Amino acid sequence: NLATIGVTGLAVMGSNLARNLARHGYRVAVHNRTYAKTEALMAEHGSEGDFVPSESTADFVASLERPRKIIIMVKAGAPTDAVIDELIPLLEEGDIVVDGGNAHFLDTRKREERLRQHGLHFVGTGISGGEVGALEGPSIMPGGSKESYAALGPILETISAHVDGEPCCAWMGPDGAGHFVKMVHNGIEYADMQFIAEAYDVLTAAGLSAAEVSDVFREWNTGELDSFLVELTAEVLAQVDARTGKPLVEVIVDQAEQKGTGRWTVQTALEMGVPLSVIAEAVFARSASGDVAIREACRGELSGPERRLDAERQQLVDDVRQALWASKVVAYAQGLEEIRRASEEYDWDVDIATVARIWRAGCIIRARLLKQISEEYAAHRLATLLIAPSIKQGLAERQDAWRRVIAGATAAGVPVPGFSSALAYYDTVRAERLPAALVQGLRDNFGAHTYRRVDVDGVFHTLWAQDKSEVQTA
Numbered sequence: 001n002l003a004t005i006g007v008t009g010l011a012v013m014g015s016n017l018a019r020n021l022a023r024h025g026y027r028v029a030v031h032n033r034t035y036a037k038t039e040a041l042m043a044e045h046g047s048e049g050d051f052v053p054s055e056s057t058a059d060f061v062a063s064l065e066r067p068r069k070i071i072i073m074v075k076a077g078a079p080t081d082a083v084i085d086e087l088i089p090l091l092e093e094g095d096i097v098v099d100g101g102n103a104h105f106l107d108t109r110k111r112e113e114r115l116r117q118h119g120l121h122f123v124g125t126g127i128s129g130g131e132v133g134a135l136e137g138p139s140i141m142p143g144g145s146k147e148s149y150a151a152l153g154p155i156l157e158t159i160s161a162h163v164d165g166e167p168c169c170a171w172m173g174p175d176g177a178g179h180f181v182k183m184v185h186n187g188i189e190y191a192d193m194q195f196i197a198e199a200y201d202v203l204t205a206a207g208l209s210a211a212e213v214s215d216v217f218r219e220w221n222t223g224e225l226d227s228f229l230v231e232l233t234a235e236v237l238a239q240v241d242a243r244t245g246k247p248l249v250e251v252i253v254d255q256a257e258q259k260g261t262g263r264w265t266v267q268t269a270l271e272m273g274v275p276l277s278v279i280a281e282a283v284f285a286r287s288a289s290g291d292v293a294i295r296e297a298c299r300g301e302l303s304g305p306e307r308r309l310d311a312e313r314q315q316l317v318d319d320v321r322q323a324l325w326a327s328k329v330v331a332y333a334q335g336l337e338e339i340r341r342a343s344e345e346y347d348w349d350v351d352i353a354t355v356a357r358i359w360r361a362g363c364i365i366r367a368r369l370l371k372q373i374s375e376e377y378a379a380h381r382l383a384t385l386l387i388a389p390s391i392k393q394g395l396a397e398r399q400d401a402w403r404r405v406i407a408g409a410t411a412a413g414v415p416v417p418g419f420s421s422a423l424a425y426y427d428t429v430r431a432e433r434l435p436a437a438l439v440q441g442l443r444d445n446f447g448a449h450t451y452r453r454v455d456v457d458g459v460f461h462t463l464w465a466q467d468k469s470e471v472q473t474a
């Protein structure tokens with residue numbers, strides 16, 4: 001009696017994924033390098049479903065029906081390769097190896113190519129939703145061959161989160177497409193959290209307490225900002241520290257850490273030449289918060305206005321809500337554009353409407369807004385999300401509030417790098433003319449880098465060091 005699917009790597013994510021599969025009636029083979037973890041899973045949750053535990057990798061592989069479907073849930077990087085090395089000689093043509101870890105999409109491309117040479121399918125799969133998602137239904141972003149999805153997809157769709165009966169799992173495209181989409185998901189998550197943090201900062205600068213801001217976020221979660229992170233913000237801000245009686249947020253060290261997927265998103269964008277300014281700003285904001293030496297050197301040394309925002313409270317709350325919505329839209333626009341560009345570069349044919357659709361539930365960035373984004377991409381061919389009819393109108397309606405928040409925060413010396421960067425991008429792409437023309441003039445002056453003209457086709461250079469006449473170079 002063979003198992004339908006196997007999971008190797010039974011730390012928190014792997015265990016919960018295996019339990020999720022078993023709860024849905026699948027016979028699940030389970031394996032972990034250190035057998036004690038397999039035994040612990042069986043002791044604590046073995047009765048929840050039909051598990052087939054194995055101590056050795058060989059027994060684990062032998063316990064699976066063909067084509068074998070094996071989900072690897074180990075620490076990303078060298079551990080993933082160690083598991084793959086062990087599996088390859090034990091597998092047979094047509095077997096499917098799924099990497100559910102947070103791998104870099106370029107590593108996934110290499111692994112896919114390597115396994116393909118062995119006649120095996122390698123499915124780099126983004127899984128979002130943390131440990132609760134893995135157990136109760138994550139958002140799942142598989143890449144790899146389309147053929148492998150025919151066998152694997154129905155299982156993954158069953159255990160994924162669902163919205164209106166639709167699974168939050170779909171084939172993203174070949175080789176690294178799934179991990180790419182997951183990477184950008186995490187980048188957007190950085191931006192979302194930065195905006196939320198800025199909203200909190202602005203509201204406290206206007207005199208609201210953490211508990212009051214918590215109430216504001218709880219209220220926001222019933223409207224257009226309805227999302228998992230806004231819901232969590234209300235919870236975190238309401239938490240009172242048992243030691244001091246203060247809001248917990250006020251006793252947490254104000255240095256944000258990161259594991260690296262946000263950085264990857266930005267690095268990739270830089271290499272592809274995609275303006276991902278808002279997500280980059282969010283990554284840099286975390287780094288800046290952690291620059292202790294610089295912050296200590298500057299605190300009390302650099303002058304600025306008193307941190308006090310004088311605004312009518314309800315008006316400010318309404319304005320910040322709108323700044324948050326508008327900024328979030330820009331982060332999505334930039335992130336989705338990065339996916340579209342990569343899809344072009346790597347020939348993945350990723351469907352952006354589908355990406356937004358499978359992010360609607362299960363994952364960390366799940367939000368009401370994603371339904372609207374998905375519908376807009378399904379209905380229109382969009383050069384950018386910003387010009388989708390309902391989004392364009394939403395931005396038009398909110399931009400005065402957005403500008404007021406940034407102006408007010410800036411005047412009070414409250415840093416809002418995320419909001420400002422988002423608005424700057426909005427104003428950049430809608431501009432009639434950009435000062436990039438001057439940049440081109442300067443480049444031509446010091447480096448003879450040439451320029452194009454608005455009125456005549458061709459490439460031109462001004463003889464700056466001579467008589468400043470213009471020559472056509474192409």
Ligand code: NBP
Nearest residue numbers: 009010011012013033034073074075076079082101102130
């Ligand atoms: P960890 O990332 O903490 O990895 C622990 C697992 O890796 C254990 O099963 C461990 O086996 C195994 N492992 C290691 Br370490 N080196 C190994 C090797 N050389 N050979 C075989 N197995 C090895 O687990 P996690 O937090 O459950 O995350 C798993 C994956 O899911 C990661 O890639 C992570 O980035 C990704 N992810 C995590 C989350 C989350 O919320 N935590 C969300 C989404 C994705 P051992 O028991 O023998 O040490």
